[in-house]
Amino acid sequence: MSAEANRARDGSLRDGIKAGLPIALGPLLFGISFGLLAKTAGMGSAASIVFSATTFAGSAQFAAVSVLGAGGSVVAAVLAAVFLNARYAPMSFAAAGVFRGPWWRRLLEAQLLVDESWALAGRGGRFRREVLIGVGLLLYVLWILGAAIGTLVGNRLGKPNDYGLDAAFAALFLGLAAPTLRGRQARVAAAFGGLIVLVLLPVAPAGVPLVAASAACLLGLRR
């Protein structure tokens, strides 16, 4: 299919951003709490804002900063973050079709891939470009804004989990998972992946269970 026809089929960026509005509060509050945590771990405002702008991956940033805050080494902090972000490699393969243009542009656009933008964009089986880019952009801005507020203003809001945001995001992923569980193979693989996480959560470093769960996809090698 030609690039023009592809473009005609895409919705507008505005629609994509709209798709992210219902979940926008979460990243803002988590951004704020990242800024707070970074501050208590001895990270300056500039560093935590730059970190949010260049890495844009909540859990990895939390992990790196808490390792540093606990007096851990650079290697330990970087490894913790890389483990947590390793899932983005296979996820980027699944969504590769939505990125356009020369390699550097695809690389740049791909930075907008986070769990929420990936999951919302993949609703309905085909990855929708406008949703991945739109939701990604919206969350990117809020994430950096949140980090700036957290690091500059300080703690007045309490922790996001005081508002039950941890459960709310579990519910988001559940709601997005349900329609993907059509067919026996998808269900078996998902159950297997969930089991891997349950077994590894108590014993493996943060992030490893999610990466290991992706091995359940190898069930797809069988017809």
Added chain:
Amino acid sequence: MKIWLVVALVGVATVCLKGAGPVLLGSRRLEGATSRVVDLLAPVMLVALVVTQTVGGDRVLVFDARVGGVAAAAVALRLRAPLVVAMAVAAAVTVTLRHL
């Protein structure tokens, strides 16, 4: 210095991880067994995220108010509630259970 080193290294690693598919694969499509494997990523990773987010702790499984919240959200989704409503139900039930 240590902090900026971490920011730089994690930043570069993340750019590479997120860019792997789009740069290596371009707009080619996967076919055959590879495509079946990648198609399973959505159900597998989403369920893995649900489990992590519901019972994940610091190297421990934690069964707390979140479980009730997510169960309530599952019921809401079953009753065809929109995603936002299910999220609000999860948050409300979790907060309520935490304050009991």
